[in-house]
Amino acid sequence: MALVGGLMALLLGAAFALLVFAVSKQRDAGKLALRSQEAITAGTELEKTVISLENGLRGYVASGNERQLQPWNAGLKAYGGQVGKLESLVSDVPSQQAQVRGIKSQIDDYVNLWATPLLGLARQRRQVAQSVMITGTGRVRIDQLRNRFARLFSQEQALAVKRERSAEKTSSQAIAAGWGGLVLLVLIAAAASYYLRRSVVRPVLTVADASRKLAEGDMSARVPPVRDDEIGDLARAFNSMADSLEASSDALAERSRELERSNRELEQFASVTSHDLQAPLATISMYAQLLEQRHARELNSGQQLVDGINAATVKARTLIRDLLEYSRAGRGELLNEPVEMKDVAAEALEMLAGPIEHSGGDVTVEELPVILGDVRKLRQVFLNLIGNALKFAEDIPVVRVSAEVQGNTAIFAVADNGIGMDPGQAERIFQPFHRLHGEEEYPGTGIGLAVCERIIEQHGGRIWAQSAPGQGSTFRFTLPVAGRRRPSVASFDGGAGA
């Protein structure tokens, strides 16, 4: 990429330099054209001086009047400097320099080998000088000089035109080259962005795509590590991450399958055991009753022992029944249909009509949402929670059932004004057969809340208690709302399977 950037900078610089070159070339051409004009002007001045030399000379030779020599004297003083100026103006063109040197030597010859001798002759023998002037070389020399000037001027003019043309050509070439450079620059930029897309953006998108698949659970998602640069490193790092993720995910799945199996075995064992225990327990109970009916008179003090057997048998039965209930709560097909929770709560209250009346308490049910789930099991949850609220009352129980919906989840609350409990106990109370109080104080085996937790978890929700001693308790549980988007149902299914 640095190479491409450098190349682009270089091209930009080159294009810029070419444009500057073109502009300066044009400016130089202007200067040179001006210089040619100046050379022609200086040459014209010099030519005028030569003519005035000749005119002065002729005037004097013809008239012998010294005043006629004035242009000759002025020209004699001036021409050296004028030649120097002309020489400096054509100093860059050898052919023109040679031309000026030729003019200079011809003027020198005109002055030294013609005009000055003729002037000398005129001062002594004016008539001879006049006849020499007519037949002599003066006119020829002047004509030759004028021809040389004409040649110098036409060449200088041609030179100016040539310079202008070549400058125009050079500058248009430079401009074309500058444009070419810019076009090339654009092409390279396009190529570079294509290369960037191809070599950086696309591989990164591939990795992102694979990451999404991985996140969606496709543990086989990998990126082909085709290259040997940073992008290749990224692909390899991603692949190794995916490899270890897949390995640990496989191990996790294996462990959870094992856990599930042992759980199922344990439940089956409990169910079978408790079911099988009922028969011998019934037998023990029957024999104790028979013993009481047929041998009442002989028992006397033994009657107390038989009562003990009966009481223990009743307790064992209760335990077994609750155990069965708990195990049943985690087993069997779970219905997945819309449930009107308001109706479910009403059914539970109907079933608890006796205890409610007995306690003289007040149970209110507010507006409850429709959720997805199994109506029989959810009724059990209300039965247990409201039942507990009535049971653990301090005074006249006041129970309030309510719910609020947050997104796809409904949060239900069963609040009471009962005895409450230590916040530290709030988690342990969901363990099976865990009790906070003696059976004499509050009857029950301590299976109710464990059953509730199982049912709620089966529905993909969770349950927790908030309480303090003497402050009452609030039990809250979450359930998926019905009639909303499918994903909530899907996640519910996932929860059920786990």
Add this chain to the structure above:
Amino acid sequence: VRPRLLIVAAVAAALAGCGGGGATKKAAPLPTITIGTKNFTEQYILGELYAQTLRKAGFRVVLKSDIGSSEIIDKALTAGSLDMYPEYTGVLLSEIAGDRRRSRSGAATYSHAKAFEEKRGFTMLAPTPFSDSNALAVMPAYARKHGLDSISDLKKVPDLRLGALPEFQTRFEGSVGLRSVYGLKRFRFVPLQFTGRYPTLDDRKIDVLAVFTTEGQLSAGRYRVLKDPRNLFAFQNLAPVIRRDLARKYGTRLTGPLDALSRRLTTDAMRRMNAAVDLKGEKPAAVAARFVQSVTSR
């Protein structure tokens, strides 16, 4: 004449050799000599002849041809613009020195001219055998018809037509002298341009033509030059006029080759070279080079 020339050439060469030895000892660089010439063919050739000869002798030379008539070139010489130029002895005397006396011989004319130049800081080197004088020429048939041999014989011819350059009519070495020296009073003067002279004679539009004795046209025997027994036309042998200090300083190293050249310039040689340039269109430099080659290889 030839054996004497050879001896002179040998002596000159020996002296030049000695001078050369001395020069190398002193290691004095040879000067640049500026030669000027007048503005006609013979002078162009002479300029090239002397220039090339000096270059062969090791001098650097600047040749300024086409300067102008004697009066002008003399002023350029005395002003220091020139170091040397080839001059005709008679012209030098009459036009520069202002000496109108007629010398009896070419040698006398030369010595007067040389004396004049030496008085003012110049000198004349050895003169040429040829003399480029004014002369009168006629067609050979015409000469036979009228029995013409010298200028005096022209008096016999009636209705004589004389063609010449315009200035001939007013000059002593022209119409004026012809009348006073030869008594030739009855002729018609026809002024001519320089290039039109010989064709006019060829076409019989004139009978006599004023010529210069070394002109190329005279070399082939197509014309008859009339004798000048009374020396109306001055001797015009040629010699280089040169700064005396230069001639003294470089001695025979400078003058030897020039003198050797001048002594070889006969009328015939000069006519042929003039003809090569004027009639065959050769370049003066090339014609001169051939001649210089023939002189130095001898």
